[in-house]
Amino acid sequence: MKFLRLYITAVVSIFLFSCASNQTTRDISAYEVPVNDFSRTVELLIANEDFLETEIMRINALNPSVQRIILGADEFLKDKNYVKVNSELERALRLTKTEGALYLRIAHLRYKQGLLRESESFASRGLLLSNISSWERLLLNVYLKN
């Protein structure tokens, strides 16, 4: 038992150390490398638009007032009423500019409208937020791929 505990501790330590040491903070060239190496999940999200939309609609805002607006916008999105979706999302963005859920939806909306460059820019804007989850980050990265 003692040996097993020691073994697990050693394995975890080696894993953590290897994660940390893989980061080359002084490597200036890393700055220029676009994130192309998407995981299997991202590939799946890109391949299936409906699946992607469902995943985005599952992302809730932290602020309940903003969430209320988002729910309305999602309904308009289902009806493909993009003008209203945009109007509602902009309304929410005026209340707070720090909700990843909003940037995700607006990036998705622009994607649906065929405005791919804007979609990418909104996703990039969302990635600058400091309070987004890893899943939101991953979803936002999907629009960079587009």
Place this chain on the structure above:
Amino acid sequence: MKFKLSISLFIGSFAVIIFIFSAALIAIIDYRVTAKLDGVLWTVPAKLYSRPLELAENIEINIDNLVRELEMLSYIEVSNPERSGQFSLSKDNLQIFLRGYKDQRSGIFNISLGNQKIKRITNQLGLSEDLIKLEPIVIGGMYPAHMEDRVLLDWPEVPQILIETILAVEDQNFFNHYGISLKSISRAFLTNIKAGEVEQGGSTITQQLAKSLFFTSEQTIKRKVMEAIASLLIEFHYSKEEILLAYINDVFLAQSGRRAIHGFGLGAHHFFGTSIKNLDTDQIALLVGMLKGPSLYNPRRNPKNATKRRNLVLSVLKRNFNISDAEYENLTIKQLGISAPNYRTETKYPAFHDLVRLELQENFNERDLRTKGLAIETNVDPILQDALEVAIVKTKNQLINKYGTKLNDLEGAAIAVDISNGEVKAVVGSTRPSSYGFNRSINAIRPIGSLVKPFIYLTALDQYKDYNLTTILDDSRLSLSSGGIIWEPDNFDKKFHGNIPLHVALWQSYNIASARLGLDLGFRSVETMFSKLGIKKQFQDYPSLFIGSFELSPYQAIQAYQTIAADGFYTPLRSIREIKDIKGEIEFSYPYSIEQRIRPEPVALLKFAMQQTFERGTARGYPSKTIESWSAGGKTGTSDDQRDSWFVGFAGETLVLVWLGFDDNRQTPLTGRTGAFQVWKNFIDDINPVFKQKTSLPRINYVWTDMNDGLLSGKRCKNSLLVPFIKGTEPNITPTVRRKCSNRKETSDGGFLERLKEAFEGGQG
């Protein structure tokens, strides 16, 4: 026989002529009646609205500004709100009786406040309401030549009590006559004969409608006949309901400046600041009572007459059993409840109006704007707009006190925008902001002075392999010869500063170092950066461009700075949100659009240098804590011979640019700091921006460096500053003299935990 025949022929011809003439007259009147009432009934001018203020839980808010907005909307502070349009304020609670606006219902709402935040919003029942909306302020309109204004009502919007009151007072027999009531005419005729003058009218509602739609108010037999024919034709063509609705939308209620207030829809807004559906019986009685004499019974000018008339109308309602005796007693003792006038005939914000017009020109023609009843929802924030106007006037007065009357005709312009979404929040085009005329914010093209420098420095920082904030620049004598002309720039302090780090050259605004940097970078790369920032202007290859001979309007300049303040995301500035048709459907919108043009990291470095303008440069004076919480940054600009004074600065979510100077381009005693910055300061101190959350840039690393040589330093070393770098571009040499005081542990780089954190943090590509 012959004679008899001639007489008969004459009479016959005369009768035919009379018949033809009458038929033609009736046909003409009939055409006018149907043409007017069939299609678009009335010309309805486009109206400009400010942004509606939405209040939500957990949202940061400046309480003082909220109260100011309520006052601008003519809400009245009371101890206990009982009527719409009232509010009460205690230390941590605001209670508002909302008037209601579109999907926002009227009612009392409690807003718990604390720590510059809305903690909770509850309704009358104590239930949580996470979102409420204040009505927008109407900031102007686009009127047809006759200046008639109205808010059209449809049947579902017309309260029953309004119909009952109109019928009781104006035409009790309305549903039983054919446009003309002989009973009413004979009664009026007898009264007038007795009086020896026209004292009473016997007009039905249909006649009144005919009169106001087609004829003048002169009391002649001819007009009366025409009016009677028109009334019969109206009754022939239209149902009673259609006639009554037309009347409700058409009656003249008041004159407001050059604008004529028509219809009960607009009457409700004009006198009570709310829509007709929110009015109480006494308020409806007042409006209906005013029909007899809009000027005589105007409640603002003649409140006594108006009260008397209202009570008379209420007594008619009591007599007709529309209201009970008890209701009558209660209603007659009520105050008139008139709101302060908050509607501007022609916009109070002419410079903003200009900008809106410019944007509208691309998609709408002038006629549609004046007749189709469009609702133009603008981005103007009335609080910021008023504060910016006050700041420019106040600063001019302060400058006149300091420098004397030679600044009497000093002019200026200022623009405030929301950094993230590019919404224009306020525009001032003159030091007399309410006056019409030359709008300097759009039309004054002036040399931007040192405001150009951040564009040059950003060009360098974007080439991050060659430049960072501590790259050493040369600020020694520079002499260039071109076409026999020698160009030798000098610094504002007339000194040379030798080798200095790049960030110091920027916040100290050294001309020679900037010129050398521009020349090193080359015209083409600087031109590319100008274009990325959104400057659409011919670029000319003069080295003087690098220190500010480049000319822009304040509006063009703030567009470029918006891209910087928004971390490299270009967003076209927009003064309009959307345009709705008369039915409230979106007819045209101006959506939020962004384009990432510059990577956020080089922009973050530039913003750091611009923050130093506040910390130690030409905009110093604010405490570090304040600068940090606002994420503030800025740049002063002074053109040659101090002809132009500029300042641009961001604080919180607001970016503001100010220009001061003379229209005839003569010299001022002002620099960017002593002139334009003072306007910015007065404005920002007034609005007190809320805290801004910082962006996440994992590829930025902060390192202590020396402010003279740009090499590594430490927190405890003299003259050191914590400077951001794109990872991998940090300086790596610590001079021997600073080895003792420098402490590498104080940098945020290198720790195991830091690296572990980074391993799990992604970033954008």
